[in-house]
Amino acid sequence: MSTVSPPVDPESDPRVRAVFDDIRVTRQTDFINNMWRYLAFDPDLLEQTWRDVKRIMATPSTLDPLTKEMLYIAVSVANGCGYCVHSHSAAARAKGMSPQQHAELMSIVALAARTNHLATALQVPVDPVFDRG
Amino acid sequence: MSTVSPPVDPESDPRVRAVFDDIRVTRQTDFINNMWRYLAFDPDLLEQTWRDVKRIMATPSTLDPLTKEMLYIAVSVANGCGYCVHSHSAAARAKGMSPQQHAELMSIVALAARTNHLATALQVPVDPVFDRG
Amino acid sequence: MSTVSPPVDPESDPRVRAVFDDIRVTRQTDFINNMWRYLAFDPDLLEQTWRDVKRIMATPSTLDPLTKEMLYIAVSVANGCGYCVHSHSAAARAKGMSPQQHAELMSIVALAARTNHLATALQVPVDPVFDRG
Amino acid sequence: MSTVSPPVDPESDPRVRAVFDDIRVTRQTDFINNMWRYLAFDPDLLEQTWRDVKRIMATPSTLDPLTKEMLYIAVSVANGCGYCVHSHSAAARAKGMSPQQHAELMSIVALAARTNHLATALQVPVDPVFDRG
Amino acid sequence: MSTVSPPVDPESDPRVRAVFDDIRVTRQTDFINNMWRYLAFDPDLLEQTWRDVKRIMATPSTLDPLTKEMLYIAVSVANGCGYCVHSHSAAARAKGMSPQQHAELMSIVALAARTNHLATALQVPVDPVFDRG
Amino acid sequence: MSTVSPPVDPESDPRVRAVFDDIRVTRQTDFINNMWRYLAFDPDLLEQTWRDVKRIMATPSTLDPLTKEMLYIAVSVANGCGYCVHSHSAAARAKGMSPQQHAELMSIVALAARTNHLATALQVPVDPVFDRG
Numbered sequence: 001m002s003t004v005s006p007p008v009d010p011e012s013d014p015r016v017r018a019v020f021d022d023i024r025v026t027r028q029t030d031f032i033n034n035m036w037r038y039l040a041f042d043p044d045l046l047e048q049t050w051r052d053v054k055r056i057m058a059t060p061s062t063l064d065p066l067t068k069e070m071l072y073i074a075v076s077v078a079n080g081c082g083y084c085v086h087s088h089s090a091a092a093r094a095k096g097m098s099p100q101q102h103a104e105l106m107s108i109v110a111l112a113a114r115t116n117h118l119a120t121a122l123q124v125p126v127d128p129v130f131d132r133g
Numbered sequence: 134m135s136t137v138s139p140p141v142d143p144e145s146d147p148r149v150r151a152v153f154d155d156i157r158v159t160r161q162t163d164f165i166n167n168m169w170r171y172l173a174f175d176p177d178l179l180e181q182t183w184r185d186v187k188r189i190m191a192t193p194s195t196l197d198p199l200t201k202e203m204l205y206i207a208v209s210v211a212n213g214c215g216y217c218v219h220s221h222s223a224a225a226r227a228k229g230m231s232p233q234q235h236a237e238l239m240s241i242v243a244l245a246a247r248t249n250h251l252a253t254a255l256q257v258p259v260d261p262v263f264d265r266g
Numbered sequence: 267m268s269t270v271s272p273p274v275d276p277e278s279d280p281r282v283r284a285v286f287d288d289i290r291v292t293r294q295t296d297f298i299n300n301m302w303r304y305l306a307f308d309p310d311l312l313e314q315t316w317r318d319v320k321r322i323m324a325t326p327s328t329l330d331p332l333t334k335e336m337l338y339i340a341v342s343v344a345n346g347c348g349y350c351v352h353s354h355s356a357a358a359r360a361k362g363m364s365p366q367q368h369a370e371l372m373s374i375v376a377l378a379a380r381t382n383h384l385a386t387a388l389q390v391p392v393d394p395v396f397d398r399g
Numbered sequence: 400m401s402t403v404s405p406p407v408d409p410e411s412d413p414r415v416r417a418v419f420d421d422i423r424v425t426r427q428t429d430f431i432n433n434m435w436r437y438l439a440f441d442p443d444l445l446e447q448t449w450r451d452v453k454r455i456m457a458t459p460s461t462l463d464p465l466t467k468e469m470l471y472i473a474v475s476v477a478n479g480c481g482y483c484v485h486s487h488s489a490a491a492r493a494k495g496m497s498p499q500q501h502a503e504l505m506s507i508v509a510l511a512a513r514t515n516h517l518a519t520a521l522q523v524p525v526d527p528v529f530d531r532g
Numbered sequence: 533m534s535t536v537s538p539p540v541d542p543e544s545d546p547r548v549r550a551v552f553d554d555i556r557v558t559r560q561t562d563f564i565n566n567m568w569r570y571l572a573f574d575p576d577l578l579e580q581t582w583r584d585v586k587r588i589m590a591t592p593s594t595l596d597p598l599t600k601e602m603l604y605i606a607v608s609v610a611n612g613c614g615y616c617v618h619s620h621s622a623a624a625r626a627k628g629m630s631p632q633q634h635a636e637l638m639s640i641v642a643l644a645a646r647t648n649h650l651a652t653a654l655q656v657p658v659d660p661v662f663d664r665g
Numbered sequence: 666m667s668t669v670s671p672p673v674d675p676e677s678d679p680r681v682r683a684v685f686d687d688i689r690v691t692r693q694t695d696f697i698n699n700m701w702r703y704l705a706f707d708p709d710l711l712e713q714t715w716r717d718v719k720r721i722m723a724t725p726s727t728l729d730p731l732t733k734e735m736l737y738i739a740v741s742v743a744n745g746c747g748y749c750v751h752s753h754s755a756a757a758r759a760k761g762m763s764p765q766q767h768a769e770l771m772s773i774v775a776l777a778a779r780t781n782h783l784a785t786a787l788q789v790p791v792d793p794v795f796d797r798g
Contacts (some may be wrong), residue, residue: 001254001258001485001488002256002798003256004487004498004501004797006139016210020138031262032259033262033263034343035248035257038798041249041502042504045248045506046249048717049248049251054712056237056240056244061521062233063203067203070204072244073240074208075245075516076249078208078211078212078383080386080611080612081249081250081252082259082533084248085386086533087259089535090263103573104195104576105381107189107576108190108196108205109384110381110387111186111189111190111205111380112208112217113383114376114377114380115188115217115380117607118168118178118210118375118796119377120213121136121339121343121351121375122137124168124171124216125135125665126167127135128232129166130223130668131666132222132669132670133170133666133667134658134665135663135664135665136351136352136355136665137665138664138665138784139665147793157417174369175369176367177369177373178372178373181584198474206321213519213746218483219666219668232706232707235669236707237519238709240709240713242516246515247509248509249506249512250477250512250740253476254476256484256485258798259533264534265535266389266533266570267525267529267530267532267747267751267756268531268765269653270532283651290534295577296637297661299661300657301650301651302532304654305654306765307768308771309769310767310768311768311771312649313631314451314772315647318447318583318646322640323640323643329636330642332600334640336599336603337602337603337641338640340603340607341607341610341640341782342644343607343640344606344607344611345644345645345648346546346652347648349562350644350647352659352662353659353662356533364594374595375603375607377584377588377602378603380609381567381581381585382608382613383611383618384571384581385567385613385616386612386615387535388534388535388567388571389533390567390570390615391615392566392615393619394619395563395622396565396618396622397401397618398402399405399439400788402621402786402787415755430792433789433792434784434787437787438706440631440639442635442680443635444635444638447639448779448780452776455769461763461766462769462770469732469736470739470774471773471776474684474740474774474778476740477743478612478743478777478782479785480781480784481791482784483777483781483789486795489794499727500727506721507722508736508740510721510737511736511737514700514714514718515744515745516744516746517704517710518746519744519746521667521703522666523667523700524667525699525747525751526699529698529754531754532657609785614788618788637786642783645779647745648778652747653738653750653771654701
């Protein structure tokens, strides 16, 4: 079930082909997951989404690649995106996430959700010492 | 503004006193932030919340303390909890998060939110290869 | 801070006056809270919102009035609406919610948030026995 | 998978029949989508939901019909309602939404999600000039 | 579709067996739903989740069991957890929720969502009288 | 209250200065709202955020500028971002949104939230005819 029709032969469009080729090189795999196949219905949206995913997730930075994938999972869980939870859990495992780390990630996500709801239910005022603004 | 009245002298209740003392020892500080002062209106809720926060966040585990704080921030942002974003951003800084790491955390959270919404808007079907169930 | 200007003299509009009068009679109080004062910028929106709040919340039904207020709080917490958490917590107290019940409500809301996030993180498939469709 | 059983012969109930007939006339189609078939388990809920959907979405107003459908999609994406994203994407296409407009809608939804999360992560204070209250 | 592999023979692990046995005794049924079968991939996570679900949901308290299940459903709907909506709707029916109560629960959840979004759209300031802090 | 310190003299950084200048020219105003002043703590994040806001929101496209602002408001309400609701409500008014259109926008957002929650509560299966994938 989807709201758009992915192109039958997406790589006949040279812009799509260029993005898919860059995904293959960057990730060193021939597998193009559905997110990109569906985004290919609009080459602009595809190019801009991939450009930023590549820049933020696949470029060496101040956070290590596994931490970045786990942060991605955490946000995706809280936003209720099943597709994203699936794809980034696979990516995190490919980057070395152990079952113990996966379980610990889940316990932190669940703990945060719990205290998020408690703080909202209580409407706790922010301590002035936390302000940096 | 809050929906409950925090006790005026919370530590006159020995159960609250014991939790506050444990927070001081665990965190090596005299500062008790508002979350705990407000939760003190119900010693059960206070004890159980602190017990799990201590176990998950303040016990050595497979994820390092700074990663855990950043995961907490990520979930709190996605759940829209202002108090939690403030308190865990302070905790992450105390554990060494640099401004560059903070900015990178934000760019990942924002990227995930963006692709979460795209995947939901497109209703992208999950690739069978992602299934572990 | 608000995104609309509440009318300075809202009851000079007879439609607003009629709604405010009905709120006073239904709730047996002279107090009109800000939600209605701000909605008064558009009499249609005010009338329709009040009509349904009155029908669902202030009419005898299969659920008792306090349960209905606690359900309202639960949804408002999960949706992150600070105003609604404040106003319905006050309403629930006015209908007899004890501090113990308030604390228990919070522990259920927090528990549900925690397992909601766990089920989403795990992407647990629905057991066929739960299907009624 | 569903949490309620839709009636096998919903139109044997005259209240359901009246709503379904009005849906057919209003939308000029014989197709009754699942949302209404499932809501038919409770004629009150069905009547009240359809009454407001008809009034707000199918009555000429200050916003054109396609804009209204796109706003509906935007909210449904942010609230993570897969059914609603599907049904209102179909409705928007039926009202003339082009693939380019669909892609642009998605890029706006994704951009808003991104800056929503950034503003929440930063806890940016509201500029006084934005206040109308 | 799931992000973890549930153990093939979960009860060969004595910690999992103990939890499953306690679920059977507490709920007086032989049925172990998928949530627990999947959480069994990590006995710690399983034990801690069940311990709190049992304590909060299956222990006599100030709220009756059906009210607690309906509160759980309300939060799960607002958090968009399909699995949780299914499992707790089944639990609520098992505890006596009538179709009329189910429909009324839905109308309250939907009403709260509606006013939550209105209050957020208007950015209504909290009335000082609601403050307890 | 904020989680980062906005630079005291942001335009002393030439990258920030360039973005602020482009905001002034694009929007034809001297006013730089807080979102940009706070994002200036990290010039990369500032540049990339503005680049995409400008491209998507301030470039002629298939949707008119007012529709785009209203879509932005709709997503921001559903995501619970108070800052964003304030800033884009001001932007929409500046682009001609009338009080009647504002009220209608709110009624659509509230209606969508209501049916989003109903569809999730019922777990309505997607009609096959809605599938485009």
